[in-house]
Amino acid sequence: MSLEVRGLVVARGQAPVVRGVSFSVPPGEVTALLGPNGAGKTTLLEALSGILPAQEGEVWLFGVRVERASRVARARAGLAHVEQGRAVFPSLTVEENLWVGARSGLEEAFGLFPELEKRRRVPAGQLSGGEQQMLVLARALLGRPRVLLLDEMSLGLAPLVVRRLMETVERLAQAGLAVLLVEQFAHLALGIARQALVMSQGRLVYSGPAQALLREPGLLQEAYLGRLEVGA
């Protein structure tokens, strides 16, 4: 397994927001992490990448325990986290934004996103929302991660643009990456995922094949409402 999580508890202030979550993310596929607003998905990703501390539980990256390791150490171990919010440096050009990430790998990034190559000397603030998201993703990939955490890339983007991003995510997984994808467009996420996890009120209420949720929309609805047991 690329990433393994056991009994993870994470708090915001005094209140536990992630309450004993266990799952694993294998290489070479997308695992979708779904759930209603406030379920704890962002908090979970932040604890995985070391932005927030874990109160209890274990996080394993390629067989090494990292729940007390720094953010930088986890990044060095192969973890990349694309946070919510699409933060680019607006006054820097596309190229300069990528140089902030690394000095090499630019052509690879442009291979993945030809849209960006055409606009490499344009200030990132002038890009469309979709192009900015491609830039953020390209920057995360410059470090050649082996595990990729993606938090709601689609926020505020048109469905067509989201589809384009999902296709790229699918290709990245096919090339060997382990992807944990938090996504509001549940059907698009399930369409490229093998496994799905659904969180509700800090707990995992579904953990199983993505296809099962796609085939039975009622199941997804029940999971969102927190009426399913894990593994259902």
Ligand SMILES: Nc1ncnc2c1ncn2[C@@H]1O[C@H](COP(=O)(O)OP(=O)(O)OP(=O)(O)O)[C@@H](O)[C@H]1O
């Ligand atoms: N910075 C914060 N300080 C205190 N509480 C927070 C903070 N951010 C989130 N919370 C609370 O933690 C809980 C989980 O929020 P989180 O953002 O992790 O959920 P989410 O599933 O990612 O939802 P969303 O889709 O809205 O981002 C919510 O009850 C939220 O109100």
